[in-house]
Amino acid sequence: MKSASNPNAQKKERKLLPVIDLKCFGCGSENPHGLRMRFETDGSRLYSRLSIAEHLRGWSNLAHGGVISSILDEVMSWTAICLSERLILTKKMEVEFLRPVLIKEEIFAEGWSDEIIDGRTAIISAHITDAKGNVLARAKGNFALLKKSSFERLGITVENLPNSIETLLEIVANLKNMDEDK
Template sequence: MISKGKIFLKKPRSRKCFGCGVENPIGLKLRFYCEGDIVKSDVTLGDLYEGWGNMAHGGIISTLLDETMSWAVMYFKRVLFVTRRMELKYIRPVLVGTPLCVNARIVSEGRGPLINVRGEVRDAKGGLLVRGSGEFAALSPDKLIDVPQEEKEEMLALFNEF
């Protein structure tokens, strides 16, 4: 179900992220909030994200889940990480123009730096449309050599504000 009265999580200043960046002209501009041990995002996809007529593109749905599961890792584990693996099951069509709630929760920690997360996409009535799971690898800042130092420092500082 889509929630009311939510308090949104603070986002980093980096504005180009396709999932959550506010200045990416083709991005999803997702916003996130928590309910207990679940991170959620409410979104309605426009026809720019269409695959087959009136249906959201599967890659966009995958992005919704990757981004929301990632925010669950950021919020609850407060670590830098990368997506290692994702698996999705598309259960019912996701139609453009339909209010959606994407949710994710950490289910376990795997071996070493691995964090396992489950996510779902539901319609406004709570109907399950897509479910997924992901494995995320926590990394120290020095392992993210291609990420600008300023961005890593901003994310680490953001963890203290959650």
């Protein structure tokens, strides 16, 4: 199965998103055991390029299924944050493993929004492809869209993170404005 979106295809302008939580397993740049994913967005989709380190392997040279699921959850979560311009929590996700994902080989993760329901839930999809555009795994998830005050009521702090959520949302808003100007 080939991806509809080839990593080498013509690209809309993309912006690199800031790292918000430096210690996050998925995107934290200072987590020595994590994935250290970085994300770019073109305002309608989210993209990440990475290779899975050997310490995150399953059998032999295969990436662990939990790590593959984490990559998909991370790209869907960032997609939900960027495209809804809200904070999120994962409610549910389903993963399909289609082909082996090998450690130490470059892979591409891509996320997009399927639907936003009543401003409270985002349905997000994502897939992982290899350099040839083959879809290796895909997922669909439901994400709760929350306000900052909801996070605070749940005891989740965002003030002490090194970079602001507002910076992230400002980047996304600017990309959307660029598209509207064209």
